[in-house]
Amino acid sequence: MEALIELVQYILQNVINALQRGSFYAVISIGYSMVYGVLMLFNFAHGDIFMVGTYIGFGIATLFLALFAGFLPGPLIFLATVIVTMFLASWVGVFVEVAGYRPLRSAPRASAAITGLMIGIIFETGILILLGAKRLSFPPLMESVSYKVWGIYLTNVKVIIIIISLLLMLALHTFIQKTKWGMAMRAMSYDFLAVPLMGVSINVIAPLTFAVGAGLAAVAGILYGQAYPILDPYMGVIIGWKAFVAAILGGRGSIKGAALAGYLLGFIEIFVATIFPSTLRDLIAYSIILLILTYRPRGFFGMEHSTKLRL
């Protein structure tokens, strides 16, 4: 009996771990998935947009803490940081769209993927040149408190990360489903060519999509900074590629799918490392993904849609 309880506690502990990890993958891969859904493009700069967003968040957080710490309550500073960072980072998204993707509207999709990749490299090197090789430590926006609930270790940061991620996704879902802009985005993902004829300009929707994705990535960045407070210019690369995996695993243009796949990726990574020797983690985790795709080649919520390449 004792052993059973311990096992349940152990599993629950890892569920919490996986939820935290999965939250980042989910939020970041949603940004990926939106661009992929609306424009049918791989946004290979997304990982680096996330990185830039985190750096912006770092700057804003440091500034606000210096200005307001002491006479404004902590949660308010946090909120202000999130809002300002989101606003600024969404312009990074717009910039990427205008500079790297707009000139390639009629080009093959892969070429746009390459410009995305290259913009990402420019961001990485640019940050390295601007700020030097020093790694930065993200200032804590809330004091970390550990709890032990029924043998499970929790911190308030973990809980807040999980809740805020869920809230963000809910907000996005409402935005996509209920607002006019969201409707335009959905329409665009159904028919890339006909919708512009209906008076919805792609030159508005595309930057908007990038902006929303970048804003989400920036919030993820701030949260990331709270959980893993070390910033370096190459931090977005691996997480970007993993979000890419999650976005496609979720199915084309499916926000729900991307979120689910993000969490799934978190769970796979954590539980594979828990059950098997952790040296085999990547090997087994990606083999599982390979298997899933073999049996569900359209991902979870992929539309029955011609995915013909525009080449």
Next chain:
Amino acid sequence: MRKITVLIIVALAFALAFSSPAFSARKTVIKIGINAPMTGDIPKVGEGSKYAALLWLEDIEKAGGLEVGGKKYEVELVIEDNESKAESAVKANMKMITQDDVLAIVGPQSSKQAVPAGEVANKYKTVMISPWSTNPATTMDRPYVFRGCFLDPFQGPVVANFITEEFGYTKAAVLYDVASDYPKGLAEVFKAAWEKKHGAGSVVAYESFTTKDTDFSSQLTKIVKSGAQVLFTPQYYNEVPLIVQQAKDLGWKGPIVGSDSWGSAETVELCGEACYGLYFSSHYAAAGAKGATKAFIDRYTENYGYIPDDVAALTWDALKLAQQAIQDSGKITGRIEKDRAAVRDSLAKIKNFAGITGNMTFTEEGDPIKCAVIVKINDNGEYEFYKSSCP
């Protein structure tokens, strides 16, 4: 057609007129190559190497050049970025040796670049001193390759002994990066040393992750559950703060011990109070240093605004070693192959070289016999000398 001809002639005349040192004889300049990771995974390591090299060059320039056999020679540094990639390190070495005619090379720092780059240096009979590479393969069977630090097979047992003596623990856990050769090698050595001491199975958790991971929660949960008393993690400075923080969040109470890769000033800067009171093995300890070591630390801090990490100190030593070897060789003939061989011979002969990271004498393989230091991170966040362990 005539226009083109005229254009070419004008360009040629221009070229001849303006090539400033035209018709001057080629000067003999002593060139030292630095092969460092300026971009890629560990740009900070590259920066430290570069800064240390610049300080060294400043000294030489102040003295009006390097005096060899009674004659002063101008010294030039050739700093090449190896992008933290093996093939780039090979190309950089190839370029410095065959194109720039360097007399000696300092670097690359990480073993994954130093091992292949050492092959090139050895093939072209050019002295290469890797300040930081602890993998035995770097210098093995390569008469022209040296290193400035101790090896993994030495460091692992030092840490295992230290933990046993200091805390009297018998159960240890190891967390390391499986995709990076340095942590992996050291983790294996430590495991072997620990199990030799405490019997098979005394390493109760042997967990790994992959480079660039930031979440270690499942591994740490496993480690906490395994009942280990001490956690050994031979990771780089960018992962240590995360590991320490997450371990505490997941209820880890025991000490965490590290290796020389913790030795960057950034470890404490990024980690903050969570790291105070932890121990690691290193090449030198910055806090409480005396003499030349202190002079170097002060000068570096003054110039670049932070306390030099072990890479910078080891690079400085490697450059001083190269300098000593060049001076000992007695004469610069200007025939590069001959000079390189002479430098190699005199470097191998150096006895009891007093470096800022300790005294060094080279073995047959080109590895120095030197002491390891156990450093404690004190309550001011400084690296304090705690103990030293000599072979």
Next chain:
Amino acid sequence: MEIAKKFKNTFSTVPMLSWLLGTLTAVAIEYFWGYDYISYYLGLSKIPVLFGALIMLKEPMMIPGAIGYDLIVYVIPILLIAKTTAFFTNPVAAILEKMPLWFSVILHLLLFYYTLHLWAGINDYRNIIVRLTLISIILTISINVINGYQGEFSCSHPGFMAIGAYVSSALTLFLFANDKMFGTALLPQELGPWGFPFILIAGGIAASLGSLLVAIPSFKTRGDYLAIISLAFMFIVKSAVENLNVIGGARGMGGQPEYAPLPIIFIWTIICIWVIHNFVTSIMGKALNAVRDDEAASESMTVKTRKTKMTAFMFGAFWAGIAGGLFAHVIAYINPGMFSINRLAEILAMVYFGGLNSIVGSIVGAVSINILGEALRPLELFKWIIIPLILIFVMIFRPYGLISFKEINAKRLLRSKHKREQGV
């Protein structure tokens, strides 16, 4: 503009043979007089390595000297010799035109190789750049089969390369070298260079077998799933190698014997270009293009789409394996970290920069990215701003890459240029 037109007119009668002769003369001039005379009188301390690019960026004072060197050694001799020898090379080319094509091609290639050999022989840094560039050419052409001719987006090339590199290194170390990993050699070491082609092919076959792991699940349906299946495959290969301590794990595998000098790599590159050229212009290649443009339509025209796609994919993987094997024997050290995201970005950059659906494009892409990467070394960090910017501009102005949808026409390239003057 006027000058450019005149220039073009003057040199339009010069056949390939003359250009090659001109280049050969230029390289010979550099070889014999470059160090002792030309660079000496121009105040350069050595022969500039990549047409002076490194010196120019490092020491602006040297720019006139380096340009002067380029003019004296390369530009003037090439133009002069090309123009003056045209009177006899044109008839020669006309004679060659009447002979079988392969004869003429081999003759030109020999001339070209000799030039390259001389150029690379000046110092070993040039030599290694040339060798790595040739390997990049093989890689780029092989991924072009998949991403260009087949129109998929595959990310697994680093994985195939890793398989090829590891299989061939393990075989050479096991069979022909005394090393720590596998002990003494099984076969006499003298046999090594002769066995090497077979070992490389074994590596290629292993890579193409590995590609089945990607091909079988992903070619059931059409779509972007290949992108992540192949990405997952790349991570799987890397992780598997890291866990295999028999072949060194993360520590890597070193000490491969030097079986890949310049001539060997050159021959392999030529074979690769020839075979892939034949493949893509064959019926299979046409079927591949048909599948890319409209899968349903080509299926109805009796093209076996799945089989076509699988074959092409395995074929591309095979050559990536060969490239990996050669790479391992040039650097003489491999570790799993070499075959990861960075390598992928590099390969993708080369193929899309050069141009899809074109072997010439791939060659141009591989050569330019490799040369740029070396030539901009003195810029340090800014190199990684400039190269991506160049790529972005190329993508914006030429979305399909520099030279796309073009095939080599050896006959046209090598023909005599006499008739041009009559306005043909």
